[in-house]
Amino acid sequence: MKAFLSLLVLHGTSIFAPAYSFQPGKLASRVAGVAASTSSLTRLHEKNDADLMSTVDEYRNGVTQLLSNFMKKEQLQIDPLADIDFGAPKVAKMRLEELASQVDRELYEKEWFVTGRVNPAYFDGGFQFQDPDVKLTGIEEYARGVIKIFDQATSRAQIISTVVNSTIPNTITVTWRLSGRVNIGPNGLPIKPYICYTDFTINEENGLVLFQEDRFDIPGWDILLSALFPFLIGKVTKEPAPEVAPRVFDQPKSETNLFTGLLKQFGL
Ligand SMILES: *[C@@H]1O[C@H](CO)[C@@H](O)[C@H](O)[C@H]1NC(C)=O
Numbered sequence: 001m002k003a004f005l006s007l008l009v010l011h012g013t014s015i016f017a018p019a020y021s022f023q024p025g026k027l028a029s030r031v032a033g034v035a036a037s038t039s040s041l042t043r044l045h046e047k048n049d050a051d052l053m054s055t056v057d058e059y060r061n062g063v064t065q066l067l068s069n070f071m072k073k074e075q076l077q078i079d080p081l082a083d084i085d086f087g088a089p090k091v092a093k094m095r096l097e098e099l100a101s102q103v104d105r106e107l108y109e110k111e112w113f114v115t116g117r118v119n120p121a122y123f124d125g126g127f128q129f130q131d132p133d134v135k136l137t138g139i140e141e142y143a144r145g146v147i148k149i150f151d152q153a154t155s156r157a158q159i160i161s162t163v164v165n166s167t168i169p170n171t172i173t174v175t176w177r178l179s180g181r182v183n184i185g186p187n188g189l190p191i192k193p194y195i196c197y198t199d200f201t202i203n204e205e206n207g208l209v210l211f212q213e214d215r216f217d218i219p220g221w222d223i224l225l226s227a228l229f230p231f232l233i234g235k236v237t238k239e240p241a242p243e244v245a246p247r248v249f250d251q252p253k254s255e256t257n258l259f260t261g262l263l264k265q266f267g268l
Contacts, residue, residue, distance in 0.1 A: 080116070080147055080152075081116055081117070081140075081143055081144065081147065084117065084118065084120065084143070085120065086120045086139065086140045087120075088120050088121050089121065090121050090122075090123075090124075090206065090208055091121045091122055091207070091208070092207075093206055093207030094207055096164045096170070096172065096202060097164055099122070099172065099202065099207060100162050100163055100164050100172045101162070102122075103122060103162055103172065103174075103200070104159065104161070104162030104174075105249055106119055106122075107157075107159045107162060107174065107176075108159040108247060108249070111156060111157040111158070111159070112143065112146070112157070113146065113157035113176060113178070113196070113198065114146060114150040114152075114155040114156060114157040114178070114180065115146070115147065115150075115152065115155075115157075116142075116143035116144060116145075116146040116147030116148075117143070118139055118142070118143045120139050120140070122208060122209050123139040123208055123209045124203050124206065124208035124209060124210045126210060127139045127142070127208075127209060127210060127211070127212070128210070128211050128212070129142050129211075129212045129213075130211070130212075130213060142212070148183065149182055149183055149184070150180060150181070150182060150183070151180055151181035151182065151183055151188050154179075154180040154181045155178075155179065155180025155181060155182075155191070156177070156178070156179045156180055157176050157177070157178055157196075158176060158177045158179075158244040159174060159175075159176045159247075160175040160176055160177060160195075160244055161174070161175045162174045162175075165199065168199070170201060170202045170203075170204055171199050171200065171201055171202065172199075172200040172202060172209075173197060173198070173199050173200075174197070174198040174200070175195065175196075175197055176195070176196050176197075176198070177193055177194070177195055177196070177241050177244045178191060178193065178194055178195075178196050179191055179193035179240075182227075189227045189228070190227060190230065191223075191227065192223070192226035192227065192230070192233055192237070192240050193240040193241045194216060194217060194218050194222075194223065194238075194240070194241050195216070195217040195241045196214055196215070196216055196217075197214070197215040197216070197217070198212060198213070198214050198215075199212070199213045199214075199215070200212055201213075217241070218237075218238050222237045222238055225237050226238075
């Protein structure tokens with residue numbers, strides 16, 4: 001989601017125009033990857049500085065702080081994540097392969113990279129999301145940031161794979177396709193579908209997700225230009241990522257056994 005805070009420049013013509021016309025590359029690299037936590041940033045308007053500091057650990061540059069002033073102000077009346085128990089007990093430590101497979105299935109169903117419908121049981125109490133501009137602590141803050149920035153009617157995070165990373169220790173890498181719209185500007189902005197990679201660092205001690213970092217298969221300037229000037233797609237900017245085929249999961253063993261067990265119980 002981080003690249004989309006860059007689109008906030010739309011609201012700040014005074015920032016956008018001079019910076020963009022003189023040094024587009026520099027602006028793109030400065031603003032792309034900013035939106036780690038829309039929630040945190042949006043709260044800039046709603047809370048005082050003291051509160052804000054407890055939400056965002058640090059603004060790692062002044063541009064982030066400045067751009068946050070242009071976030072769309074929109075308060076949701078009902079808490080869409082009210083049914084998620086952020087204090088739920090954590091999952092017991094398991095093998096990385098098992099964790100990857102469980103997370104894969106849940107992510108596939110819930111698409112929490114855009115819906116915010118996380119399962120807190122997988123996340124360490126000290127969970128952090130970080131990108132070049134914003135550092136964010138807490139799975140609840142992450143979930144609330146995600147749900148706010150992505151248009152919930154159209155956005156998709158289609159999970160392609162979730163695997164144990166063969167080169168980086170204690171890491172699970174998710175490959176997924178992002179599409180839909182972001183809630184930036186009066187009418188929102190379209191997302192040209194692109195492939196994202198999420199690296200989850202697993203805490204060796206308790207087997208929970210301690211850290212998340214997102215990477216993209218296209219540069220920040222491509223994401224930005226494609227949203228602002230869709231007619232450039234496939235000309236200046238890359239073609240949209242291809243559609244993702246639906247996946248079929250096996251019935252989990254435990255459920256199958258339980259079901260078979262029940263049938264036996266009733267002599268069926
Ligand atoms: C493992 O992570 C590295 C660094 O993020 C990445 O370049 C690589 O593609 C990942 N490997 C797999 C199998 O996903």
